[in-house]
Amino acid sequence: GESVGLHLPTLSVQEGDNSIINCAYSNSASDYFIWYKQESGKGPQFIIDIRSNMDKRQGQRVTVLLNKTVKHLSLQIAATQPGDSAVYFCAEALYNTDKLIFGTGTRLQVFP
């Protein structure tokens, strides 16, 4: 099937290491941010979200950090596993809308 992220930046990590994926968002009026994981042949899968009144949010093995000053978002994955291999997209939503603006994406490759 078609591959996602053929031309995207790639982050390669060893299994068990922590991964950090970064994203610069575009609009200072955005107040809601989401990280999605997309495996080849599938639609994006919600991972974690954060609102602009927070600067950190933790989930299971994942943490999202938001720096509104420099319009930067990061996704940290602890103890990265082979199943984490995928393309990761950040997305932003303007205040009071559900329309998402997606970032360019990063391909995460996990080696044993």
Add this chain to the structure above:
Amino acid sequence: SAVISQKPSRDICQRGTSLTIQCQVDSQVTMMFWYRQQPGQSLTLIATANQGSEATYESGFVIDKFPISRPNLTFSTLTVSNMSPEDSSIYLCSVAGGDEQFFGPGTRLTVL
């Protein structure tokens, strides 16, 4: 979370023809969206499918090229009209459920 299905999952079409993609959700939702993901690229919002009224298109997308129907709160269609090879993409529908937005598996379109 909402369960979203799309038909067809993939198709290969001749230029100049049209293809209608169906999106079915397992629960009633207010907001449905259509996105395009060109090969190796991120997702771009095409339009918001409004129930009972005309879809709202984003800049660069027009109704004549991408007519959308939304007859009820669980179903929508996107037609890609008068196709050219540049329309080869993955087309995804999504629904907003609370804060989260869920995506269908996508329809992989190749235009020859």
